[in-house]
Amino acid sequence: MDEYGIVYRDRALDVGCSAMQLSRAVEAGILERLDPGVLVPAARRTPLATHLLRARAAVRAHPTVILSHETAAVVHGLPLLKPDRRRVAVVVENRVRGRHLSSHRLEIPAEHRVVLDGLPVTSLELTAVDAACTTSEGFAGALTAFDSALRIGASPTVMRGLLERSRPGVGIARRALELADPESTNPGESWSRAQMIEAGLPAPRLQYRFYDEDGRFIGRSDFDWRGVVIGEFDGYGKYVDYLDGAETALDAVRREKRRHARLVDAGIIVVRWDWADLESRRMIPRLVATLTAGGVL
Template sequence: MGRVVVFVPADRGQPGTLRPMDEPPVMLRPRLLAAGWSDGELRRRRRSGELVAVGRGGYLPATDPRLVEAAAAHALRIESGEPLRADDSVVSHVSAAVVHGLPVWNLPLDRVHRTRDRRTGGRRTPTAHLHAAPLDAGEVTEVGGRLVTTVARTLADIGRTAGFEQVVVLADAALHRRLVDPEALQQALLRAAGWRGVPAARRALEFADHRAESVGESRSRVAIARAGLPVPHLQREVSSGQVWLGRVDFAWPGVVGEFDGRVKYGKYLRPGQDPGDAVFAEKQREDRIRDEGLRVVRWIWDELRRFGEVSERLRRALAGGR
């Protein structure tokens, strides 16, 4: 079984880490039977909660931490196989995004997706979706010994079926990590010309920006656009004379916008520091920015769901208010 690397969110869809998923491997039924286990023993251990079934004939101890995170659990189901797997198919759609290590924020992970190069023959069950669609050799790559659709094809596929905000989160991350470039995305859209959902995919992928550095920043970009606010500059450097004050998430003339995700404070941690030190460092940074006459507007995760209050604060700041 190949080495799979997945994106593991830290909390509530916040940016997490990439980590290998190859230890310990999923325990597959044929190997367990060969090692002396019986089907009866497997059933008893599942009923008692000691083992959890993962995919088709795969098991893990219930204490395995990968079962807690949706993306990590999905990667395990890919690893263990699924009922609709076909020899001529490759991992695709949101499952490919998981394998590529992209943040699958707010995307359904109930089904493992695969695609094969056929015009017909797609099938779907509660746990798997086998797509039948044209698939060129150049749209397939290998990740950890597993065949998956390329990042460009993956984003085009998800872009045709998922919401605008979810697609922007994925595309921003892919561009920021240099897993894909805008030209490759355009080519993927051209190859899908005429397919259902391509206009929606084009809108989301053309909105994507490599400068967004987190799920929260990508969602903020969407919220700012939906509120009808002016387009901000991203990752703007702020200086006072020759003194560098820092880099801000969003900037307009005279106004700074900062998405205040808890992961942000990790940027300021030095060896031996604790999170309180990081918060204090951020407060000092903001004070220096305000001293330059810039108005600072902050928002947090919960406010992304009800951005109206934030947009009003930004409008007042842009109009010169406090």
């Protein structure tokens, strides 16, 4: 087993394990096959963790590849909207084969080749541009890629330069970059903004801090319009991302309810939506009705 918890069949055989021992370990539920010749301890893993293990195995099997697109985004910690992680995305000079590989024949400038945690990947800026131009989620997917990239320190100037070259999807990506904002803190908020932009709604303030009449901090909004209407995306992270160890998920829900009540007491109209509302396109009609009631529209 290497330092990442991967068992490579060839290495195991070299140090004295037999093929039968490995097969029996799989049958007993001790190991599971990740890819041909690649095993890992049987455990519950997130799709992201599994994808990263496959990426490491791909680099070991094909040392000349560079991880790119959705896979490079995983390595950079770049959240995307509905990424396809069924295959490891790589840039190759020569054709490579692999059940879980998605190969791209692209020219990668030297300045956009980096190594992170031992993995060769495209730079943060090129990763965001590639993801934005190839996303299946259109403008919303491109906006999410650029919001996330700006939030973790990507250079907007470098990304604009990368978008000067004509390529499929570049038009949508250029528009998304000009409207991108690092204050969108997760893909749900980016998707919400994309729907607002497409609906022609007034641009909200992002992450505005509200205080009561005594100057005490009430809370920070995801979106607000003139301090009259607040829009809140209710993602799972709102309730668990900021747990301090002593607080339970139920405590976090109660904390959020108290925050909501204090905003309402301050005379602010609060409208909330979740991922299902974005999927079904229910968010915009609800938001339009609330903005109209609040005199914003």
